[in-house]
Amino acid sequence: MRKLLLRLPARICASILLSGASLILAPLAQANSVLATVPAVGAVLSQAPNAVSVTAASSLLPDGDSLSVTDPNGVQVDDGSLTVSDTSVVVGLKPLKATGIYTVNYTLLSATDAPLTGSYTFLFNAPSSVTSPSSGPSPTATARTVGKKGSSNSSANVAIWVFLGLATIVAFFLIWYARMIWVQYRKGRKRAARDRSPK
Secondary structure, eight states, X not given: XXXXXXXXXXXXXXXXXXXXXXXXHHHHHTOOOEEEEXXXXXXXXXXXXXXXXXXXXXXXXXXXXXXXXEOTTSOBOEEEEEEEETTEEEEEEOOOOSOEEEEEEEEEEETTEXXXXXXXXXXXXXXXXXXXXXSSOOTTOOOEEOOTXXXXXXXXXXXXXXXXXXXXXXXXXXXXXXXXXXHHHHHHHHHHHHHHSOO
């Protein structure tokens, strides 16, 4: 009976910890992130694209998303025609004229996650004579999976740090609890040995 009573708090604590961990990990499993961009992160283009797109892992809300493109001088070169389609956001571009690094800034809103905000760049080498934009993304602007440099998904980073902190607290609690049980077990054995010894 005594062993059962000693094990009961451990089982209750384990059940509570597992329930809490599942509540914490469920949103992390659905964390939104950028899967692909057109033009690709760090792409070098010799032909001007007519649009920029960002594709996310989760479905996006139809309202509230933003996608903007600025030229090397910081002047906005997107035409403001934002289109949201399931997991992708597309914005049209004005004709690109300046050679240099263009910056794409985005904020993507999902019903299941915190806003995903970030930016990336691509290089455009303007030809000597400017032509109209191509009808689609240029052949050199293929989609590429975005790594850590392309996406600043701070909500996922914060969630990971919170999870690691909670895991550390749980580990210390389990060590402390195991020590308490071991001390009680040793005291019980000593008492039992004393009770059995002849007086």
